[in-house]
Amino acid sequence: MVVGVPSGKVMKQIIEMKKIYLDNASTTPINKEVKKVTDKYMTDEFGNPNSIHQMGVVARNALLSARKSVALAFNSHPDEIIFNSGGTEGNNAAIFGIFNRLARGGMKYSDMHAIATNIEHSSVTECFRELEKRGVSVDYAPVDENGIIDPKLIKELLKTETVLVSVMYANNEIGTIQPIREIAKVIRNFKKSLSSASSSLKPTTYNLQPTTFPYLHTDACQAPIFLNLNVQELGVDLMTIDGQKIYGPKGIGALFVKRGILISPIIYGGGQERGLRSGTENIPLIAGLAKAVEIASKNRIKNSERLSKLRDYFIKKIQEKIPQAVLNGDAISRLPNNINISIHGIDAEFTVLKLDELGIACSTKSACLKDKSSSYVIAALGGNERNDESSLRFSLGLDTTKKDVDYVLKILTSILPS
Numbered sequence: 001m002v003v004g005v006p007s008g009k010v011m012k013q014i015i016e017m018k019k020i021y022l023d024n025a026s027t028t029p030i031n032k033e034v035k036k037v038t039d040k041y042m043t044d045e046f047g048n049p050n051s052i053h054q055m056g057v058v059a060r061n062a063l064l065s066a067r068k069s070v071a072l073a074f075n076s077h078p079d080e081i082i083f084n085s086g087g088t089e090g091n092n093a094a095i096f097g098i099f100n101r102l103a104r105g106g107m108k109y110s111d112m113h114a115i116a117t118n119i120e121h122s123s124v125t126e127c128f129r130e131l132e133k134r135g136v137s138v139d140y141a142p143v144d145e146n147g148i149i150d151p152k153l154i155k156e157l158l159k160t161e162t163v164l165v166s167v168m169y170a171n172n173e174i175g176t177i178q179p180i181r182e183i184a185k186v187i188r189n190f191k192k193s194l195s196s197a198s199s200s201l202k203p204t205t206y207n208l209q210p211t212t213f214p215y216l217h218t219d220a221c222q223a224p225i226f227l228n229l230n231v232q233e234l235g236v237d238l239m240t241i242d243g244q245k246i247y248g249p250k251g252i253g254a255l256f257v258k259r260g261i262l263i264s265p266i267i268y269g270g271g272q273e274r275g276l277r278s279g280t281e282n283i284p285l286i287a288g289l290a291k292a293v294e295i296a297s298k299n300r301i302k303n304s305e306r307l308s309k310l311r312d313y314f315i316k317k318i319q320e321k322i323p324q325a326v327l328n329g330d331a332i333s334r335l336p337n338n339i340n341i342s343i344h345g346i347d348a349e350f351t352v353l354k355l356d357e358l359g360i361a362c363s364t365k366s367a368c369l370k371d372k373s374s375s376y377v378i379a380a381l382g383g384n385e386r387n388d389e390s391s392l393r394f395s396l397g398l399d400t401t402k403k404d405v406d407y408v409l410k411i412l413t414s415i416l417p418s
Contacts, residue, residue: 020361022396022408023393024397025338028247034249034291040284041284070254080256084255089253090253092123092127093266097257100264101264109135113161114137119380120168147330158187162213166216170222170335175337220241225303231258241253314339317409324345325342326342355411358411362392
């Protein structure tokens with residue numbers, strides 16, 4: 001493939017302009033206010049929260065305050081918040097925690113069933129792949145051509161053996177926002193139907209209480225900056241967030257576990273985090289995460305409105321300047337900062353590297369798919385025009401401007417084959 005060479009004027013702009021970072025779905029820079037909080041507990045108030053001396057008490061109070069702050073954003077109880085190392089651990093803890101607990105209680109993995117979509121993050125999908133090896137039956141519900149799951153399909157897949165339904169709140173690659181509330185309603189109605197019919201059900205080899213199962217888990221790592229995290233309104237039983245996606249520190253996350261839900265830990269030790277996540281609590285990162293969640297909640301509407309307009313402008317200009325480009329994901333039900341396009345015939349990885357040389361950071365797929373040459377999320381949408389090896393993802397940041405977008409469009413069109 002032969003790519004265009006930027007003009008001298010464009011090259012001058014490249015030298016003069018700062019690097020434009022449009023890979024915020026992968027990770028975000030830490031907010032200055034968040035960094036101040038993190039630094040405070042990294043250097044000045046560095047006590048162990050499990051120590052009984054004064055510095056330990058200060059750290060313990062910071063931990064309690066952070067838990068209350070995150071719970072406030074979730075509209076949950078503080079004791080329903082479990083701090084961990086990030087989205088991957090949170091998803092693993094939720095999924096394996098549920099199934100392992102039932103297995104410890106005497107149920108066979110082969111008697112359990114789960115439902116996920118076929119575009120879940122790898123930290124969810126790989127958990128279910130492992131559970132399948134143990135005997136769990138898993139249905140991967142297909143999304144439509146816009147990347148949205150139909151709640152009716154979830155309804156059709158539900159069984160009396162269903163233990164868990166896991167549906168991503170917002171997809172990290174194509175930005176589609178799933179109808180979590182509607183899926184929660186489907187599950188509630190299913191439980192009611194099972195409860196009313198429980199007296200006539202045949203005995204099984206295990207005892208799943210119809211008023212309890214299945215649970216609903218959502219990976220909400222991409223959501224906090226733009227979407228409502230009220231777990232009461234969403235109707236979820238477990239929810240995962242990740243600090244590095246919301247201008248917080250890397251290596252920290254939180255898992256919401258609704259009261260009454262019993263899960264087995266996947267990390268053992270001193271019994272911290274109600275025994276569900278042993279290890280000395282990382283107070284600097286936990287305090288930083290709480291601050292990031294607080295800021296995200298405060299500015300959610302403002303950020304969503306501004307970036308939605310910028311996203312729509314970006315998409316419109318791409319469609320004008322690159323008519324062969326195809327938008328991946330729903331045009332309306334998508335994150336305000338997500339633009340994912342397929343341009344038939346290009347080598348996406350080569351294009352990303354070329355853009356990087358010219359001062360623009362973007363991506364082709366999830367950064368977590370380091371050993372994959374293409375995106376299974378794009379492939380799940382179907383259609384030859386959506387070649388999973390020709391997709392580009394631009395994820396806008398809170399500091400992205402129209403000037404940045406115009407510059408990216410100019411550079412992108414200049415390097416594409418004529």
